[in-house]
Amino acid sequence: MSEPSRVDALLSPWAPSVVGLGLPVLAAIAYAVSVAIARGRGIPWPVWRVAIWMVTCALAAWTFAGPPQALRDVNPWMDGVSIGMSAAVLPLGVALGDPVKLIELLRGQRIRWARGRIARVVMFPGVASLVSAIVLTYAITSQWYQAALTEPLPWALLLLTAFVTGLTVNLPILSDDLMPEWATPAVKTLVAFADGLFDAIPGLVMMLLVNKYSGGALLAIAEVIGIPMIAATVVIWVRADAQEQREIDAELDARDAVTGRPAGHGSMEPEIETGRPQPATTRTTTEPSPAEGQGLWWLDDPRFADRFRD
Template sequence: MTQTLRDTLVGFIIAGLTLTAFLVMGGGAYGKAPIGIADPGVLVGWALPFSKVLNDVAAVMVIGFLAAAAFLVPSTDNEVQGLSVQAVRLASRWATVWAVVSVVYFFLLLSGDIFGKPLTDVAWADITGFLGFSEGRAILLQALGAAVIAVATRFTLGIRSVAGMLGVSLATLAPIALTGHSASSGSHDLATTSLYLHVLGVTLWVGGLAALGWVAIRGSKRLEPAVARYSTLALWSFVVVGVSGLVNAAVRLRSLADVFGTSYGLLVVAKVVALVALGAFGVRQRRRIVAAGSGFVRLATTELFVMAAAIGLAVALSRTPTPVGDRVLQTPAEELLGGPLPAAPTVLRLLWGWSGNGVGLAIVALGVALYLRGVVAMRRRGDAWPIGRTISWMVGMVVIAWATFGGLGEYSHVLFSAHMASHMMLSMVAPIFLALGAPMTLALRTLPGPRQPGEVSPRAILLSFLQSRFSRVVTHPVVGPVLFVGSLYGLYFTGIFEALMSNHLGHAVMEVHFLAVGLLFYYVLIGIDPSPHALAPVARFGALLVTVPFHAFFAIAVMSSNTVFALDYWRDIDRPYRTDLLADQYLGGGMAWAMGEIPLVLVMVAILFQWFRSDSREAKRFDRAEDRTEDAALEAYNARLRDLAEHGKRRDPNQ
C-alpha cells in the first residue's frame, strides 16, 4: 500500500470517527423512530451523513488537484507538465466519485430526511416530488457539474483550460450551499452566502494542502515554490473561513448563552478550536520551511488529519438542530423578506438602517480587502498608486453597502421607489467610482507573475482574458449601452421583475446584474483600465450621448404607466405605509430620471475633460517633436505657402 493511499484511508477513518462522535453528542445521530412515525431504517440513517462526508472530500480533492495544476505547481509552457498532468487526471477521477456520490446522496436524503421511508419503498412519484424542492434540484445540479468536470478534464491539459475547470468546480459548490438553509427561516440571504463562502474557503484550503502533500510524497523539485504560493492562498482561505463561519453561526445562535448551553453551540466551539489549531499548524509549517527548507510532509499530514476531523465535525454540525430552529415565518411578507417587515421609512432609517444582505456584504468585504491588499503590495515594493483612485474605489464600496445591506437596501424589497433608487445606485453611481479606481490596472500590477520562464502566471491569465475574443465582444462600444439600457426595459416591462422579486435568489441576481452591467458600461466609457477597444474621447462621448435619451424614455415610461409592476408581490407584502402603489411607482420613475441623468451628465463632463487633456498631450508631444527637428514641419509648411503665393496655384511637386 502506497503512502498516499494509506494517508487517504487514515483521513477517511478520522473523519468518520469524528462524524460519529459529534453526531451522537449533538443529537443528530440516527435513532429508531417511535411507532407510527416514518422510519427510513438504520442503513439510510447512518449512510446519509457518511455519504455527505465522502461527497465533501471528493469536492475538496477535485478542487485541490486542479488548483495545484493551474496555479500552485510551476510550469514552463502553456500546458501542464509532469506531475501536473497526473494531478489533472486525479481530479477527473475524483470528479467521477463526486458525481456518483452526489446521486447516491440525493436518494439517501430523499429516503431519510424527506419522506422517511426505506430506499426499497421509494417510488417515482417521490423522486419527482423531491425535484420540486430547491434542495433536490441543487443536488442533481451538483452531480451534473461534477460529471461535466470529470469528462472535460480528460481532454484538457492547457493551463487556462484547467483554470477554467477550477472555476467551474467552485461554481458547482454553489447550488447546495445556496439552498443549505430553509428559505422559510430568517436571515436566509446572510446564511446562504456565508455558507457558500465558508465552503469555498475550506475546499481551496484543504484541497490545496492535500494536493501539495501528494506532490511532496512524489518528491517533486517544484514543491518549494508551490508551497510559497499556497501560503498566500491558505492565509486568505483561513480568513474567509473564519469570518464566514462566525457569521453563519451567529445567524443560528440566539444569544451568547446558546454557545455553551446547547449542543449546537458546543459543536461550534469545537469547530473554532479546530480552526485555531489549523491556523497554528499553518504558521508553524511556514516558519519551519523558511528556516530549514524541509519538514513539509510531516506537518502537512498532521494538518490534513485535523482537517479531516474538521470535515466530519462540519457534517455533524449541519445535521444538528440549531437553537433558533427552522422557525416558520408567520406572514407572507416575512416569507418573502426573510424577516419582519421594517417600520415606516424615515430619513434616519434610510441612512442608517441595516439588512442582512449576504451578497452585498460579500462584495464589499472582498472588494475592500483585495483592493487594499493590492495597494499595500504596490507601496511595499516602492511603487506609487494614486490616492485618488483608492478613495474613489472606497466611495464605490460605500455606495454598494448602502444600496444592498444599508438603509436603502433594507427598503429596496419593500418599496418600489427604494428599489429603483438602489438600482440606480448600483448601476449608475457606484460603477463610476469603481471604474475610476482602476481595479484591473491594480490587479495587473500586483498579481503574481511567472516564477520561471514560460510559466502561465495568474497575471498572464488575467491579461489573456482581457485580450480574449469574449472580452472583445463584451467590451464592444455597442454591447455595453445595449445591455445597460435594454435590461431596463426587459426587466421592468415583462414578468421577469415580479419573478425575481418573489424569491431571495432573485434579489441577489438583480443586484449582481445591476452592478455588472453598470461596471461594463463605465469600464468602456471612462477608459482608465486596459480594454481591447481603445476608444477616442469623441467616440465615448458619442456613445454616452446616444444612451442618455433611451434612459430618460425609460424613466418617463415608468412614471406614465398605469400598470403596477409586480402587483401580486406588493399585495403579498401588504405594507401599512405608502399604500398607493402607483404613486410609489411614479416616485421610483422620477428617481430613475434624476439619479440616472445626473451621473450621465457628470461622466459626459469627465469625458470632455479627458478629450481636452488628450488634445493638450497631443499638442505637447507635437511641440517636443518639433523641438527635436528644429521646426522642420513648420518650415516645410511655410515653404509651401510661399510657393503658392508666388505661382498662384499648386504645382506638381515633381516638377
C-alpha cells in the first residue's frame, strides 16, 4: 500500500463536530444570504469579498474539524497550527469580508457598539496588537494551555480567544471608519507593520517555554500572514490617495467653471502663428485674492490656504 501524498496528509483525517463544521457553514450561508438581499436592494457588493469570506469559512472548517484537530494527539505541533490559524489567518479573512459594513448597509444605520467607547479603546491603533500578544502569550504559558491539551472546553475557549483578539487587530485596520479620523492609511500601514512584530512574541515564547514545534508553527503562520495584511493596507493607502486626488481635481475644476478660467489651471496661452506656446501675460496689477479664483492652486484649496496665506 502506497504512502499518502502530502496533499492527502493536509486533507485527512477529519474529526467533524457540530461546532467545528456547523459554525463555518452557518457563517457562509448567512453571508451569502446577506449579499443576495443587498444586491436585491440595488446595493453593490464586491465579488472578491464574497470569495475571501467563503475561503475563510472553508479554512475555519479545516482548522476546527480537519487535520489540525484530528492529529493533535499524534502531532503536537498541530496545536500551533490551530492557534496560528485562529489568531492570524481567520481574522484577516473575516476583516477582508467586511461584515460590519455589509450589516450596516442592510440596516441603513451604523452599529453603535462597533464605535462605542469600549470599542474605541480596544481598537485604538496599536493597543489591540499589544493586547492580543499579551493575552495569547499568557494563555499558552499558563495552566490554561495545559488543560487545553486534554480537555475540549479549555481548548475551544483558547481558540475563541485567539480569534477574537486577532479580529480586534484586523477589523479596524482593514475597515473604513472604525479607527479615529487621524488614523490615515499611512498610519494603518505602520500599525500593520508593528502588529507583525507583536505577533512574533507568542510564537517565540511558545518555542522557548512550551514546545518548539508548536511554537515554530505558530510563529511561521503569524509572520507569513503579516505579509498580505501589510499589502492590503498599502492597497488601501494607494486607493485613498487616488480618491483624494480625484476629489481635489473635481473641486478645482468646479471653481474654474465658476470663475470662467480654463480647467486645469494652465499657465500657457493658446498657441499663436509661430506654433510655439507663449508664456502667459505678465500681470502688472495687484495680484487678485484667492477668493477670486486666481493665484496658485494650493492657495485656493481650503485645506492649505491658511498655511501659506499671510
